[in-house]
Amino acid sequence: MRVSRRGLLAAAGATLPVAALAQGGGAGPVRLVVPFAPGGSVDVLARLMAQPLGERLRQEVVVENRTGAAGLIAVENVLQSPANGTSLLVASGGQVTIAAALPQPLSFDPMRDLVPVTHLVDTPYIFTAGPSLRQPGLAEMIADAKARPGSITYASPGTGSVTHLMMEILNQETGASFLHVPYRGTGQAMADLMAGRVDMTLGSVASVKPALDRGELRAVATAGHARLAQYPAVPTTTELGIPGMDVRVWIGLVARLGTPAATVARVDEAVRATLALPELRTRLEPLVLVPVADGPAAFGATLAEDAARWKRVVTRGNITLN
Template sequence: MRLFSSRHGALAVSLCVALAAGAHAQSAWPDKPVRVIVPFPASGATDLVARVVTQRVAADLGQQMVVDNRPGAGGTIGTAEAAKAPADGYTLLLTTSSTHAISPHLLPRLAYDARKDFTPVVHLADAPSVVLVNPSLPVKTVAELVAYGKAHPGKLNYATSGNGTIVHLNSAAFSAQAGIEMTHVPYKGTALAIPDLVAGQVHVLFDSLPTGMPHARSGRLRALAVTSEKRTALAPELPTLAESGLPGYSSVTWFGVYLPAGAPPALVSRVHQAFAKAMLAPEVAASLAKLGVEPAAPSSPAQFGAMVQTDSARWASVIRQHKITLE
């Protein structure tokens, strides 16, 4: 009995030491540079958001945050790489709706499972879109656009940044809820669509605020509404689509941070706190506003995960309904 007790006692001591060491490592995070994978190109929106936020996190923690751009295949290459990393807090993924709420329904053979291979950490920010039309179109409100579309079935077209993009999905969801027919005209980016919209060759575009609003404020285009649930401080004069006769319509590009699956709760909490604190800094909000991005309302990792699942289910429905593919 003594030998049995002694062995178990030794095991218990070893286990306690291991747990204490693990807890210390998590509480001490980070004690070396942290790699933040951004699965999109440098100088793009996600990259710029990442650099604004991680700069503040690094300053608060006194440890380097290294943004590592791993672009390709709509963000799925870098995301797959992040999924295979150790869940020790030294590889994070800073990504958007594209990789976790949209691509899983467009690319069934993804090298990662958006739900099972990651631990949601923090919802950082949101970027609403703005509904733009050519001023020659005889509409000044969303209600008038819908009425025009119903009176001229099949005559309206809408530009997007390509099949399966958030711009495409926003437009498809709008036309379905409004009950109007519009023809899809894909471009390789909304920047290429703007000149045709100004020229009247296309009629409607759901664009990002920072690229779309300067054209609206100059009079070259007309802004009708924003896609967010509530009015945005970035363009407070514009109503939401929900206010404009499409109840429940809400769509933003969200930005968030993930850890690989299996991250200990204490570590998740530590990383969450670090990024949530950074988002409260006025200079972070000011820098993001220049990008057309607003800090998200404070939420827990669980709430972030639930939000993403709701967003994912919504886009899955839109993709099925409109038979959207990447072909």
């Protein structure tokens, strides 16, 4: 099927057919439900995968954006759909493990009512400084944030986001006090960071790479133990002796509880084959999306570890959404 450019630019909430349906593939189209608007890393990943995944499932695959309530509208949509594998949530921690950790009234339990299908990719996070900061590195920034609590501000895409909770880990593990400035999404946060109205952020490489490449921001550390090929001179938090920052920030597929194990296995097998395609990996590399393709058992273990971590951070920091 030829997909028009107009179709690719369909507004959030529209359904985009991206793979031809072959006879005998299964019970109707497979929806990849994305909890964010078109254009972000999760949405782009879903769209890049959809056609080759559909070919391997021998079913039509569509990408459907269901935005709102920090992605929880998308979760509810999947939970209200049949448990037959035709509605899959392209999830990040905010909709599953963080949602379970935060004190909030939910009509569902994401760790109970969703089942792991496949760990798709990891998204490395990097600390970046704006023009308002003169400290040469993260260690010096931490020293200042300890000596003068609240003197260094950081932008996040919202309270309870991965950025917010990872910065809470930094505060808790180092005794520093970086001041949180939450935004509604990354657009205005990045604009204010580059303008010097907020000092720093911790975000996915994909979200900050354009500004880094233009020299508008400065990379000061990579979260975790491995340096990034894109920024080999930037030290890691492990090298700097900062504990607790080796956090896997993931994107994965989850399905509604009750989805047959055989269906989960079939989708997992098709995803593994899709993510192994050289042409897809070539397109993921500049987005700094690292293919993982762990199946349901390994992904389930990752989710359990993730949920326990965020629960500790939320409890220790007395974090609420108010």
